[in-house]
Amino acid sequence: NAGVMQNPRHLVRRRGQEARLRCSPMKGHSHVYWYRQLPEEGLKFMVYLQKENIIDESGMPKERFSAEFPKEGPSILRIQQVVRGDSAAYFCASSPGSDEQYFGPGTRLTVT
Amino acid sequence: KQEVTQIPAALSVPEGENLVLNCSFTDSAIYNLQWFRQDPGKGLTSLLLIQSSQREQTSGRLNASLDKSSGRSTLYIAASQPGDSATYLCAALSGGSNYKLTFGKGTLLTVNP
Numbered sequence: 001n002a003g004v005m006q007n008p009r010h011l012v013r014r015r016g017q018e019a020r021l022r023c024s025p026m027k028g029h030s031h032v033y034w035y036r037q038l039p040e041e042g043l044k045f046m047v048y049l050q051k052e053n054i055i056d057e058s059g060m061p062k063e064r065f066s067a068e069f070p071k072e073g074p075s076i077l078r079i080q081q082v083v084r085g086d087s088a089a090y091f092c093a094s095s096p097g098s099d100e101q102y103f104g105p106g107t108r109l110t111v112t
Numbered sequence: 113k114q115e116v117t118q119i120p121a122a123l124s125v126p127e128g129e130n131l132v133l134n135c136s137f138t139d140s141a142i143y144n145l146q147w148f149r150q151d152p153g154k155g156l157t158s159l160l161l162i163q164s165s166q167r168e169q170t171s172g173r174l175n176a177s178l179d180k181s182s183g184r185s186t187l188y189i190a191a192s193q194p195g196d197s198a199t200y201l202c203a204a205l206s207g208g209s210n211y212k213l214t215f216g217k218g219t220l221l222t223v224n225p
Binding site: 035040042102 | 148153213217218
């Protein structure tokens with residue numbers, strides 16, 4: 001059973017561009033979570049999704065950030081018009097239910 | 113609002129030493145507490161998960177304890193090795209939700225050969 005997969009592993013964007021981060025949960029897992037780790041900071045919860053539903057997006061910035069988990073395909077975290085402050089490691093986790101979360105390797109976003 | 117604190121922020125020990133990493137949390141109404149390892153530039157590896165009804169969990173040279181009443185957890189590493197060098201994170205699942213992990217900032221451990 002493959003683990004949680006994230007791509008790309010590294011992403012460089014210029015200010016103003018869009019960043020799309022993908023997360024494929026473990027097989028059989030229908031719950032996906034996104035966390036962000038800013039430099040010198042701990043991981044912070046961003047959003048919790050189940051198939052086709054956003055359950056809790058209380059940790060997401062109100063503007064420019066959106067997330068989806070469609071019926072088919074990976075979960076996508078989209079950041080529009082990126083700024084330097086968006087540079088961080090973005091981690092995705094999945095779980096089969098309300099249980100232990102399994103983390104992916106992360107996507108490291110650098111905004112130049 | 114749950115807050116998780118880890119002390120110390122960094123720790124350097126000689127190989128072979130036993131050591132303890134500390135984690136404290138403000139809201140004792142947790143569902144579980146999890147310890148992770150993070151290597152530089154890498155993802156998170158789950159080490160141990162302690163359910164709220166448990167007092168401790170063991171895996172190999174690692175032992176994690178949980179005291180909900182005092183809001184504390186410790187990770188004990190026996191006979192440390194240079195390969196144990198990494199950042200260790202603790203995370204509490206709580207806050208009225210059973211899905212939102214609150215992380216500490218981690219302890220950076222260096223084991224010197």
